Each structure stands twice: as structure tokens, then as C-alpha cells.
Amino acid sequence: MSQAINQQLVERFEEFIEAYCENEIGVLLENYPKKQRSFNIDWGELYRFDPNMADDFIAYPDSVREAAKQALVNVGDLRYQTDDMLEKAHVRIYNLQELTEIREIRSKDVNTLVSIQGLIRKSTNVRPKVDVAAFECQRCATVTNVPQVRGYQEPFTCGGCERQGPFEIKFDRSTFSDTQTLLIQESPEGLRGGEQPQSIEIHIEDDISGIVSPGDRVVATGTLRLEQRKRGSEKLRVFDVYMEGISINSEDLEFENIEISEEDERIILELSKQEGLYDKMVGSVAPSIYGYEQEKLAIALQLFSGVTKHLPDSTRIRGNVHILLVGDPGTGKSQLLQYIRHIAPRSVYTSGRGSSSAGLTAAAVKDDFGGGQQWSLEAGALVLADKGIAAVDEIDKMRVEDRSAMHEALEQQTVSIAKAGINATLKCRCSLLGAANPKYGQYDSYESIGDQINLEPTLISRFDLIFRILDEANEELDEKIATHIIKTNYIGEQGTREKYTRSEGENSTELEQVIGEVKPEIEPNLFRKYIAYAKRNCFPVMSKEAQKEIKDFYVGLRSVREVGGPIPVTARKLEALIRLAEASAKVRLSDVVEKEDAKRVIELVRSSLEKIGIDPETGIFDATVIEMGKSRNQFDRVKIIRSIIEKLMGENPMDGAPILDIIERAKESGIDDTQTEHMIKKMKESGEIYEPSAGHYKLLKGR
Ligand code: ADP
Ligand code: MG
Numbered sequence: 001m002s003q004a005i006n007q008q009l010v011e012r013f014e015e016f017i018e019a020y021c022e023n024e025i026g027v028l029l030e031n032y033p034k035k036q037r038s039f040n041i042d043w044g045e046l047y048r049f050d051p052n053m054a055d056d057f058i059a060y061p062d063s064v065r066e067a068a069k070q071a072l073v074n075v076g077d078l079r080y081q082t083d084d085m086l087e088k089a090h091v092r093i094y095n096l097q098e099l100t101e102i103r104e105i106r107s108k109d110v111n112t113l114v115s116i117q118g119l120i121r122k123s124t125n126v127r128p129k130v131d132v133a134a135f136e137c138q139r140c141a142t143v144t145n146v147p148q149v150r151g152y153q154e155p156f157t158c159g160g161c162e163r164q165g166p167f168e169i170k171f172d173r174s175t176f177s178d179t180q181t182l183l184i185q186e187s188p189e190g191l192r193g194g195e196q197p198q199s200i201e202i203h204i205e206d207d208i209s210g211i212v213s214p215g216d217r218v219v220a221t222g223t224l225r226l227e228q229r230k231r232g233s234e235k236l237r238v239f240d241v242y243m244e245g246i247s248i249n250s251e252d253l254e255f256e257n258i259e260i261s262e263e264d265e266r267i268i269l270e271l272s273k274q275e276g277l278y279d280k281m282v283g284s285v286a287p288s289i290y291g292y293e294q295e296k297l298a299i300a301l302q303l304f305s306g307v308t309k310h311l312p313d314s315t316r317i318r319g320n321v322h323i324l325l326v327g328d329p330g331t332g333k334s335q336l337l338q339y340i341r342h343i344a345p346r347s348v349y350t351s352g353r354g355s356s357s358a359g360l361t362a363a364a365v366k367d368d369f370g371g372g373q374q375w376s377l378e379a380g381a382l383v384l385a386d387k388g389i390a391a392v393d394e395i396d397k398m399r400v401e402d403r404s405a406m407h408e409a410l411e412q413q414t415v416s417i418a419k420a421g422i423n424a425t426l427k428c429r430c431s432l433l434g435a436a437n438p439k440y441g442q443y444d445s446y447e448s449i450g451d452q453i454n455l456e457p458t459l460i461s462r463f464d465l466i467f468r469i470l471d472e473a474n475e476e477l478d479e480k481i482a483t484h485i486i487k488t489n490y491i492g493e494q495g496t497r498e499k500y501t502r503s504e505g506e507n508s509t510e511l512e513q514v515i516g517e518v519k520p521e522i523e524p525n526l527f528r529k530y531i532a533y534a535k536r537n538c539f540p541v542m543s544k545e546a547q548k549e550i551k552d553f554y555v556g557l558r559s560v561r562e563v564g565g566p567i568p569v570t571a572r573k574l575e576a577l578i579r580l581a582e583a584s585a586k587v588r589l590s591d592v593v594e595k596e597d598a599k600r601v602i603e604l605v606r607s608s609l610e611k612i613g614i615d616p617e618t619g620i621f622d623a624t625v626i627e628m629g630k631s632r633n634q635f636d637r638v639k640i641i642r643s644i645i646e647k648l649m650g651e652n653p654m655d656g657a658p659i660l661d662i663i664e665r666a667k668e669s670g671i672d673d674t675q676t677e678h679m680i681k682k683m684k685e686s687g688e689i690y691e692p693s694a695g696h697y698k699l700l701k702g703r
Pocket of ligand 2: 330
């Protein structure tokens with residue numbers, strides 16, 4: 001820093017500023033120093049002005065930045081009579097031509113200027129840092145100013161009495177600036193399948209602190225620095241790399257990484273007019289998984305998502321569709337979820353337990369990040385998936401902290417954190433595709449969904465579509481799935497062989513034919529572009545016919561209700577229908593939601609409701625099963641059996657209620673043997689009753 005400034009360079013920068021930055025300097029002066037203390041230079045412009053200078057900025061950022069700063073002060077003085085006022089301004093450079101991958105940072109890059117692109121994963125609070133510390137000598141009261149460069153430094157001797165203190169820092173006479181530490185992580189879409197994202201710490205100062213939050217997508221430009229590792233007090237030969245941030249630019253563009261050429265556009269438009277488009281979409285979601293046409297259609301619609309509505313009263317209705325797959329193990333749920341990242345323009349795959357301390361939503365965590373034990377804010381999976389899809393496997397295993405935060409995350413699409421002095425609201429405008437396994441291993445058709453998975457009914461009701469996936473033994477289906485899996489594996493085997501031996505398969509034509517059967521109908525790369533194109537260009541509005549279709553269906557659902565019976569579906573389902581219908585229109589790149597869209601999604605919602613909502617015993621459509629977690633019949637049965645046990649306990653105070661008597665009396669109340677046995681088993685499992693002696697049951701008191 002103390003190197004002599006290259007005067008020639010300063011002059012060149014003066015010319016550059018005068019020629020290119022008139023606007024920028026005007027804005028700075030207008031807002032200086034309260035609102036803005038940064039003078040921003042577009043690297044691309046500098047390159048146009050003088051390529052060598054621009055390259056030097058990258059190779060020797062410290063000295064070149066110093067020269068630029070001097071030039072700024074000079075121009076300010078000469079042209080605007082700022083009288084060294086700009087001394088405290090910062091020259092910030094942005095828009096480097098090349099982006100460096102975080103995982104490709106090497107020791108040769110240290111001390112050079114790089115730009116990295118990624119997601120803010122974690123941030124500390126903005127904290128003051130002392131720049132010039134004023135020390136008062138406790139013997140003679142003289143104040144000595146010490147500029148703080150590396151670490152915290154007291155003066156060696158007092159400027160007045162020349163003794164060695166003791167000194168006391170005077171806050172009111174010292175100068176401070178704001179600082180913040182961020183952790184930036186590679187964007188998930190840049191990763192090759194399954195790689196763990198890498199990250200780097202960035203230290204930023206003054207007016208650029210506190211402007212980004214976890215979950216934001218940014219391009220950060222700065223100088224790479226080293227910090228020596230230590231083991232206890234021993235210094236090691238190994239260093240950590242961090243970035244001294246010079247500029248942070250938020251990227252709010254949704255699909256900046258997906259380029260659509262004119263040729264692409266032509267192909268997309270052509271595809272959108274093809275017959276059987278929806279089947280093609282279904283055939284392009286996880287083709288290696290057999291069946292599940294409804295589920296795959298739902299996922300395809302989710303990829304397109306509905307329209308986010310902004311209402312005149314400034315409320316917002318989400319356009320994102322949330323889907324939950326519940327079912328038996330080994331039915332391909334995880335595989336389906338993992339496939340998403342091949343086709344979603346932006347996606348995060350994680351498991352409910354979460355791989356990070358922030359889990360699914362966000363957390364205030366206390367650790368060594370940013371130096372010393374302190375609190376920082378860390379984004380979880382849903383926040384990182386902002387504007388994309390979060391595929392969360394085993395969502396029933398999510399952390400307790402996430403359970404309460406999920407309600408807000410799914411409906412308002414924000415995550416609020418108020419803990420340990422951190423107050424923040426993070427955005428999570430993502431669609432959630434969740435999968436859950438039943439509590440007791442296998443899905444039980446006698447039980448409502450709310451009882452079978454470890455999720456609150458209020459959370460379950462926030463999913464637009466819920467699919468129950470059963471592992472049913474059915475010879476015909478088994479045969480088909482088996483053929484399909486064997487075929488997929490066979491192709492995989494051939495692929496592996498070809499990759500390692502480069503030998504052409506002898507029966508290539510046969511292989512090609514087989515491949516055709518499990519190949520996605522729309523190639524993933526094109527599918528991604530198609531979705532991005534639809535999201536960029538397509539904002540459908542409901543036609544009158546579609547509105548009527550959906551309204552009739554919804555009102556029809558509500559009217560199934562018996563007098564005094566439970567209320568089926570809530571208005572949430574209505575919004576789900578609208579969202580899905582909009583998505584269906586987007587699939588065709590249509591600006592109008594037509595009747596056919598409404599019909600398509602009504603079919604989908606009906607099948608999803610039927611699968612889980614129909615009371616399996618009465619066959620009556622009883623959607624409270626999903627909306628409230630338990631069907632009324634079940635409520636009633638539990639009540640009846642409890643009262644029977646209670647009565648029998650009175651008659652048999654020692655042993656408790658005998659099972660045979662329970663069954664007999666239940667039968668009198670219209671509950672058959674198997675049902676009673678089943679209920680008893682479940683009540684025992686849940687701890688509502690216990691078995692003090694074989695075949696005898698007692699109610700657990702205090703429940
Ligand atoms: P889950 O997550 O539901 O427990 P997985 O996704 O782990 O199940 O599936 C287990 C294996 O069975 C996977 O390798 C998957 O490919 C295969 N599999 C299950 N169901 C199907 C199916 N319908 N079609 C093709 N493969 C299937
Ligand atoms: Mg699984």
C-alpha cells in the first residue's frame with residue numbers, strides 16, 4: 001500500500017474517468033458520503049479504453065486500485081472542487097470478463113483480482129471495525145492515533161511522555177467502518193451430478209456490507225488473500241484462501257445461465273405445437289422409472305409452475321406448486337426426485353435431515369465463521385433453491401426447527417429469523433417436491449395420511465398435490481416393472497462397457513431399439529431450455545370457460561359434505577387448481593388458460609384426492625383426511641373404542657379390558673373385528689393404551 005504510486009497510471013486513470021465516468025462521478029457526489037462512498041468502474045469499459053490497464057488491474061489489483069483512487073481524488077478536486085473530500089471513497093471494479101469457478105481457485109490466483117459467481121450461503125452481522133484507534137495514555141492523558149492495518153495494535157510508546165502506557169482506547173475519537181463476512185457457495189446448477197458445492201469466505205467493508213442476504217445470487221469481485229492455518233499456537237505451512245471483496249453484484253435474473261439461441265427458439269416453438277405434447281413431457285420426466293404417469297405430469301407442471309399474482313392490496317399469491325410423494329420404500333421416489341436436477345433450470349436436492357446446520361429453511365448458527373465464536377445467518381435448502389425447485393427426500397425427517405418455519409416458507413415463501421440479534425427475512429420462492437416414507441415402514445390403507453407420516457396436518461395441507469405410492473403386488477404390473485428395470489440396467493451395462501472398451505456393441509440395432517424405450521422423449525437439455533423459455537415469455541390468464549370449469553369442480557367437491565359432517569377441501573385446493581391450470585397453459589406456451597387445461601388438472605387433482613382422500617372403508621369422499629389429518633370416521637371409531645375400554649376397565653379393575661370383550665362390544669357399535677384389532681394395535685403403538693397383562697388393555701391416564 002505504501003508503494004509509490006505510479007504517476008503515469010494515475011494520469012491514464014484521470015483520462016479514463018473524465019472520458020467514461022462522468023455519470024458515475026455525478027451520482028457519487030450527489031450521494032456522498034451518506035448514501036454512497038463507492039465509485040464503480042465497469043471493467044469492460046476500462047478494457048475498451050485501455051486493454052493493458054484492464055489486464056493490469058487483474059494482475060496487480062492493489063497498486064492499480066490505489067492509482068485509480070488517486071485519480072478519482074484528483075479529478076474530484078480539479079473538476080468539482082471536492083477538496084480531498086473523496087479521500088474516503090472506494091474505487092470498486094465489477095463486470096470482469098471472466099468468471100472463476102470457486103473449485104478452480106489455485107495458489108497462482110492469490111493476490112490477483114477474480115470474479116466468482118454463486119449463492120450467499122452464510123453471513124455475519126454487519127459489525128464495526130476500527131480503522132484508526134485513538135489511545136489515551138493513562139499516565140499523561142496524551143492521545144496517540146494508531147492506524148490499524150494488521151490485527152489490533154496498541155502504540156509502542158506514548159506520543160507525549162514516551163512511556164509504554166498503559167493505554168486505553170477512546171471510542172469517540174477513533175474511526176470505525178462497517179465490515180461483514182460472507183460465505184459464497186457455487187451455484188447448484190453448475191455442479192456435475194452429486195458434487196458437493198464448494199465455498200469461499202469473503203470479507204467486505206463499508207458501504208457494501210449488509211446489502212446481500214443468504215440465498216442471494218451474486219457475482220463477487222475481489223482480491224484473493226491467504227490466511228495461515230494454525231494448530232494450537234503452532235503456525236502451519238498450509239494456508240486458507242479468502243477473498244477481500246471489492247464489489248458485490250446481485251443477480252436477479254432467473255435463468256441467466258441458460259442461453260436460448262434463435263435456433264433453439266425455433267425448435268421450442270415447433271415442439272410446442274406438436275401433438276401429444278403433454279405425453280411427451282411425461283415421457284421426459286425420469287424415463288428410467290416405470291409408470292407414475294400422473295405423478296410425472298404433476299412434476300412436469302411443477303417445473304413450469306403457475307403465475308405469481310401481485311394483488312392491488314400488495315399481497316402476493318404464490319404461483320409455485322408444491323408436491324408430496326408418500327409411499328412405500330423402494331418404489332422409486334428418491335430416483336424421481338433426483339431426476340429433477342437434469343431438467344429443472346435451477347434445483348437443489350437434499351434430504352430432510354439436511355446436510356448443513358441450516359437444514360431446510362435457515363438458522364442462526366454460532367461458530368468460528370467470520371473469526372471468533374459469533375452468530376451468523378445460514379441459508380437452508382429452500383432458501384438456496386430460491387426461484388427454482390427444492391427436491392427434498394425424506395422430508396418427514398426434517399428438524400424440529402424447520403417444522404414451524406416451513407409453514408411460512410411454503411405459503412408466504414419467506415423465512416424469518418429472529419434470534420441472537422439477527423433479524424432477517426430471506427426469500428424462498430421455490431417449488432417443493434417432497435418425498436416421505438410412512439412411519440411404520442409400509443403404507444397402510446386403513447390409516448389417514450396425517451397419521452402415517454411424521455408431518456403436521458397443517459403442513460400437509462400446504463401441498464397442492466399429494467400422491468400416495470403403494471408397492472402393490474400385482475403380477476401384471478410386477479412383470480412390466482421388472483422388464484423395465486432389467487432393460488434400463490441392460491442399457492446401463494452396455495453404456496459402461498462402451499465407455500471403457502470403446503468397442504461397438506455387436507448387436508447395435510437391437511440395443512438402439514431398447515434404448516429408444518427408456519430415452520427421454522425430449523432431450524433434457526432442450527427440456528430445460530423449453531421451461532426457461534416458457535417462464536420468461538409466458539404469463540397466461542384464465543379464460544371464462546376455464547374459470548367456470550374449475551369453479552364447478554370445487555363447488556361440487558364442497559357439496560359432497562353430509563349435513564353436520566366434516567368440511568371437505570378448503571380454499572387452498574381451489575388455488576392449487578388455478579396454479580396447476582396456469583402451468584398447464586405454459587406447457588403449450590399459451591397466454592390463455594383454456595378449458596382443456598382446467599380439465600387436465602381437475603383430473604390430476606381428482607386422482608390425487610381419490611388416492612388419499614377417499615375413506616377406504618366407506619368409499620365416501622372424505623377430504624378432511626388430508627385437510628385435517630384424520631377422517632371423521634376414524635375419529636369416531638377411536639372415541640368409541642376408548643369409551644369401551646374405559647367401561648371394561650371399570651368392570652375389570654385389576655387386569656384391564658379383555659380383548660375379546662372389546663371386540664364384541666365394538667361389533668355392537670358397528671366396528672368389525674379386523675378394524676378393532678387394527679385400531680388396538682395402532683393405539684398401543686402410539687401409547688394411548690397399554691397391555692398390563694396378555695390380552696388385556698388399559699387406557700393411559702392423563703392423555
Ligand atoms: P424409494 O425412495 O421410494 O424408497 P428408490 O428411489 O430408492 O425408492 O428406488 C429403489 C430402486 O428401485 C431404484 O433403483 C429404482 O430405480 C428402482 N425402482 C423402483 N420402482 C421403480 C419403477 N417403477 N421403475 C423403475 N425402477 C424402479
Ligand atoms: Mg428413498
